[in-house]
Amino acid sequence: MARELSTIGVVGLGTMGAGIVEVFARNGLDVVAVEADPAGLERGKGHLEHSTGRAVARGKLSEAEQAELIGRVRFASSLEDLADCDLVVEAVPEQLNLKREIFGKLDSIVRADAILATNTSSLSVTEISVATHNPRRVVGLHFFNPAPVLKFVEVIRTVVTEDDVVDDVKALAARLGKMPVVVGDKAGFIANALLFGYLNHAVSMFESRYATREDIDAAMQLGCGLPMGPLALMDLIGLDTAYEILDTMYKQGRDRLHAPSPILKQMVTAGLKGRKSGQGFYKYAEAGSSAVV
Numbered sequence: 042m043a044r045e046l047s048t049i050g051v052v053g054l055g056t057m058g059a060g061i062v063e064v065f066a067r068n069g070l071d072v073v074a075v076e077a078d079p080a081g082l083e084r085g086k087g088h089l090e091h092s093t094g095r096a097v098a099r100g101k102l103s104e105a106e107q108a109e110l111i112g113r114v115r116f117a118s119s120l121e122d123l124a125d126c127d128l129v130v131e132a133v134p135e136q137l138n139l140k141r142e143i144f145g146k147l148d149s150i151v152r153a154d155a156i157l158a159t160n161t162s163s164l165s166v167t168e169i170s171v172a173t174h175n176p177r178r179v180v181g182l183h184f185f186n187p188a189p190v191l192k193f194v195e196v197i198r199t200v201v202t203e204d205d206v207v208d209d210v211k212a213l214a215a216r217l218g219k220m221p222v223v224v225g226d227k228a229g230f231i232a233n234a235l236l237f238g239y240l241n242h243a244v245s246m247f248e249s250r251y252a253t254r255e256d257i258d259a260a261m262q263l264g265c266g267l268p269m270g271p272l273a274l275m276d277l278i279g280l281d282t283a284y285e286i287l288d289t290m291y292k293q294g295r296d297r298l299h300a301p302s303p304i305l306k307q308m309v310t311a312g313l314k315g316r317k318s319g320q321g322f323y324k325y326a327e328a329g330s331s332a333v334v
């Protein structure tokens with residue numbers, strides 16, 4: 042029978058990390074949310090208050106429930122605060138060395154029976170796991186943005202991940218109301234491997250002025266019934282994250298579809314990272330907002 046994981050650590054409170062914290066807290070789990078950057082820590086707190094506040098405004102959560110939910114999250118700035126966690130989910134930017142450094146440190150901080158998970162979108166879980174002394178307890182747990190809304194997670198099993206670890210994480214995902222799917226450790230797993238060629242193609246169409254951003258998005262949203270168009274989705278994902286994912290997949294598979302469109306790198310360099318920076322393919326009312334101006 043799967044072990045019950047009740048105290049969860051989350052490392053990194055960017056777009057994904059903040060959403061993942063909310064998912065766990067909404068489902069009654071105690072969370073330790075760690076972010077080393079003081080401004081990032083404040084943004085993480087603000088995200089939880091704002092997102093749950095929206096649920097209160099929509100009548101989906103009472104103020105008392107909101108307070109209880111927020112009370113389940115302890116915000117901290119040091120990895121040492123994760124010592125008592127049953128599971129730690131790392132959600133820092135998509136840089137292999139950074140993730141490996143964090144796993145190396147976590148290895149000596151958490152209990153020997155704690156599970157270490159990475160939310161990486163495309164990096165090798167195996168390469169991250171071997172930064173620890175016990176790669177058998179390392180697994181991928183890949184959420185989709187917005188994490189509180191989308192009901193699917195990929196559980197990435199390396200060639201050494203223990204069966205019990207996979208089972209425990211699958212049971213936890215089910216408790217979160219997500220459908221878990223177990224996949225092997227190949228860049229992009231299932232969803233990103235299928236999605237990012239399409240997104241990159243849309244960026245190329247925009248870059249070559251083949252069509253306007255509005256028309257590209259309308260074609261897929263109104264013409265194909267997707268919840269949002271590809272350029273709006275790139276803005277939601279974050280152009281920096283999208284670039285890293287494409288770059289990693291291209292280096293691994295050498296599929297032309299994944300060679301990042303040049304404009305993507307230019308936009309990231311210029312600070313146009315999508316919703317999180319207030320501008321990407323579209324301009325937003327403020328950083329983090331979904332309101333296009």
Ligand code: 3HC
Nearest residue numbers: 092095099101162184185186187189190233268269274278
């Ligand atoms: N955090 C928490 N909740 C959010 C949210 C967020 N960031 N954004 C939206 N929501 C909630 C709203 O509160 C609302 O909740 P309710 O129904 O309980 O009131 C619900 O989602 C619907 O929101 P809205 O009415 O504001 O807007 P839409 O109906 O237009 O939905 C959307 C917005 C959920 C973003 C939808 O457009 C969508 O699903 N888009 C596609 C997203 C997608 O494809 N994601 C995958 C990206 S790939 C990925 O994540 C992999 C990674 O590795 C990069």
